[in-house]
Amino acid sequence: MSDIETLRTFDDSLLSARNLATGYGELQVLFDVTVDVRADEVVLVFGPNGAGKSTLMRALIGQLPVWDGSVAVRGHDVSEVPADEMVSNGVGYVPQTENVFPNLTVSENLDIGAIHAADPASRRREIFDLFPRLDERRSQLASTLSGGERQMLAMARALMPNPDVLLIDEPSAGLAPQLVERTFEHVAAVRQTGTAVLMVEQNVTAALEVTDRGYVLDTGENRFEGDADEIRDSDRVRDLYLGRAAPDGG
Numbered sequence: 001m002s003d004i005e006t007l008r009t010f011d012d013s014l015l016s017a018r019n020l021a022t023g024y025g026e027l028q029v030l031f032d033v034t035v036d037v038r039a040d041e042v043v044l045v046f047g048p049n050g051a052g053k054s055t056l057m058r059a060l061i062g063q064l065p066v067w068d069g070s071v072a073v074r075g076h077d078v079s080e081v082p083a084d085e086m087v088s089n090g091v092g093y094v095p096q097t098e099n100v101f102p103n104l105t106v107s108e109n110l111d112i113g114a115i116h117a118a119d120p121a122s123r124r125r126e127i128f129d130l131f132p133r134l135d136e137r138r139s140q141l142a143s144t145l146s147g148g149e150r151q152m153l154a155m156a157r158a159l160m161p162n163p164d165v166l167l168i169d170e171p172s173a174g175l176a177p178q179l180v181e182r183t184f185e186h187v188a189a190v191r192q193t194g195t196a197v198l199m200v201e202q203n204v205t206a207a208l209e210v211t212d213r214g215y216v217l218d219t220g221e222n223r224f225e226g227d228a229d230e231i232r233d234s235d236r237v238r239d240l241y242l243g244r245a246a247p248d249g250g
């Protein structure tokens, strides 16, 4: 059982997981996980490697079957909805890896995202306003972009259909410190445009700057839920999840 002290749930959730269980084949990875994202929120999920953070994202987007519990969009159960239909439910997803087509140009990558866009041309202009760097690079192959630019493109492509909520898995992974900050500025800008964000991040201190609420996930269970200040102020979160890579159990 989870040893979490408080776990708020919200009736006005855009996207919610309730008591979610899933895994791979025989391996159960998530146990009884509950997560809410409300409109206009930036919600952070963090926790040790292998905790099941990416697995949670895959279950939310319909890439993994819901074994128990539920996934809902605006209160409507979408537990059985496959990944390719989640976009029409207003949910976008940027995976942790392989999130752009390297052999296509920036522009062509956006075209793929635009398949589900209501007005692709005007959406493209909005996206280039958000990511001017991509506008400058629009004819360049994605494989020739820097790590930071590639991450921008991945986010931009998922934003083309103008989702209500965007799931982003470790957007700042592997980036230089000044680009880490830039990534979170983009996350804040995305929220400004009316798209809520659920992000998995290991750069917790920097991510908290743009975060409203967050969850600690450990060994597939909820361990903490609170707003950004509560996360910063929690001795337990700091000792177990922020200070060191692996707690010594003492």
Ligand SMILES: Nc1ncnc2c1ncn2[C@@H]1O[C@H](COP(=O)(O)OP(=O)(O)OP(=O)(O)O)[C@@H](O)[C@H]1O
Pocket (backbone or CB within 6 Å): 024, 027, 029, 047, 048, 049, 050, 051, 052, 053, 054, 055, 056
């Ligand atoms: N495709 C897969 N098939 C089988 N097991 C998997 C698969 N993907 C992940 N797992 C296992 O599920 C568990 C959780 O992995 P997951 O990738 O969700 O963790 P994570 O919290 O995202 O870790 P990280 O911080 O390293 O990205 C791990 O034990 C992992 O080995």
Ligand SMILES: [Mg+2]
Pocket (backbone or CB within 6 Å): 053, 054, 055, 096, 169
């Ligand atoms: Mg992961």
